[in-house]
Amino acid sequence: MAATIRDVARVAQVSVASVSRALNGAASVHPETRARIAAAAASLGYVPHAGARSLSTARSHAIGVVLPDLHGEFFSELVRGLDREASARGYHLLLSNIHADADLAAQAIRAMRGLVDALVVMAPQIDTPALAAAIPERPPTVLINSRALPGRTGLSVDNHGGAAAMTRHLLGSGRRRIVHIAGAAGNIDARERLAGYRAALAGAPERVVAGDFQEESGAEAIRAFLAEGAEFDAVFAANDQMAFGALTALREAGIAVPGQVAVAGFDDVPLARHLGLTTIRIDIAQMGARAAALVLDEAQGAAAAPADLRIPATLVARTTT
Amino acid sequence: MAATIRDVARVAQVSVASVSRALNGAASVHPETRARIAAAAASLGYVPHAGARSLSTARSHAIGVVLPDLHGEFFSELVRGLDREASARGYHLLLSNIHADADLAAQAIRAMRGLVDALVVMAPQIDTPALAAAIPERPPTVLINSRALPGRTGLSVDNHGGAAAMTRHLLGSGRRRIVHIAGAAGNIDARERLAGYRAALAGAPERVVAGDFQEESGAEAIRAFLAEGAEFDAVFAANDQMAFGALTALREAGIAVPGQVAVAGFDDVPLARHLGLTTIRIDIAQMGARAAALVLDEAQGAAAAPADLRIPATLVARTTT
DNA sequence: CTGAAAGCGCTTACAG
């Protein structure tokens, strides 16, 4: 078995209280005692049992992270940002199992009781009542890309601003008939991007077609459009994946991009740069770091008033517009 | 404060022992008692304090995950696979802070004492002595893509087999002068891929140029090669990123791919499919799930003998060869 | 079937 604080106390011939104080750098420990304890700890290879400490102090130094089924860069960058800030402040990340619906999310959150000092939850697909029911009073929680909840800090991408900027960019370059391929139904990001597109149309005709954020749905949308002989000179997809699908469908149909039709996406995934796709860039790692910082401030009592914060969404013009 | 087991006991008018037994589904609890306890727990919104339970039972139901600075798909797929298996068996994932060197890795591992029942460690850049020093006797540990350690289970990509298969594929399609762009020095994956290339050359001339797994190093390598007037008809890069760099350099030089020079990579990142890059595919999520399964088997006493397991690496031929 | 008690490995007032 691994050495416990008792073993160290025995070897150093002091009480466990002194060992605890010495190892935690408390003020009042005689230098000689401290040295003896350090030597004993080293000789035993003693490492404090973090779980026991957490029970005594009622702090686990862990942030619970509850995420939906995320892929690729988004997931890795988000976790990277969370980890960056958490590590810098001496916290671990406890990942919940990936959840698909509100019930699973609530269950994941419950399972973290006594395990974490703070919670970062991302649940873009869960509606307000279900979300409110799932989020407990404690520990402090920051919501990422989720519906707003009164009294809780929310952090999300500036979907509305980004979509409006893209729409204006397309209008500004002379496009008039801009088709928007919407994201998954019920998804808050999808909804806000659609709203941003609408708000910026400034009288240009609105034309929305349903998608589900998958590449194939972007291709399907455009194929259906072309089949019915619809006219348009720009496609603004609610994410890059669907824009890639749109590009494929346009290529199949022999339509020049951006000559005849401009194409734009949202997210700036790595592939977008390689394909020259005009899109909206978001600094996901920054969003993660920011979320961790906010929730730890709250957990440590330095709470700012709950707010609805936005991570900037920046237009990146490339060759498809 | 959140309700504790004491509160439930008081409301249900039983001892805490009975509450514990009832809520853990122990055999011997009178149905009526059980019902009263369930009702009390529900009315109080009681959720057991997982940290306290873990101290009593000496099981945390968490797997510590110690990873280097990973990006994109590799990271997300690995964590997805780990999470899939861990969740299925009722375990959480505790992410250590991302480590850069052996000292940080050892520190991350130490910080997990008392927090996890098992450890999954990936440290391809750490040499054998440092790795041996960092990995403790307990808890059970499975190594991913790391150097082999006696008595411990290792799981890694079949780098040698994959690289050999790719080399044979290039030879089989008539290429004779195959340049290998090696990965980062000291990295075990890089080393094994190089060895696989060498083993399969079968008398064809060996030509190795240094790289560091970054896209730019692949481009640099090819530019330098072309500048010195070297002759070659194939480039096999130790990962896809460097292969993309090579493609760029060849395009700049007006060299036809695959007409004059074939290009191949390793990893099959998403971009590879879009660019038509011939490469080696690895099922990263499967590697994660497998690692979690192995380490939990060991933690739960169903230990198989330590072994050196390989995740298959499959050749995917596309348009660059 | 149920309860009183010890124990998991720490921390922290409280005395001295």
Place this chain on the structure above:
DNA sequence: CTGAAAGCGCTTACAG
């Protein structure tokens, strides 16, 4: 500066 003791919230032999 140091120690004895209580306590964090659970679980689990041990009695009954």
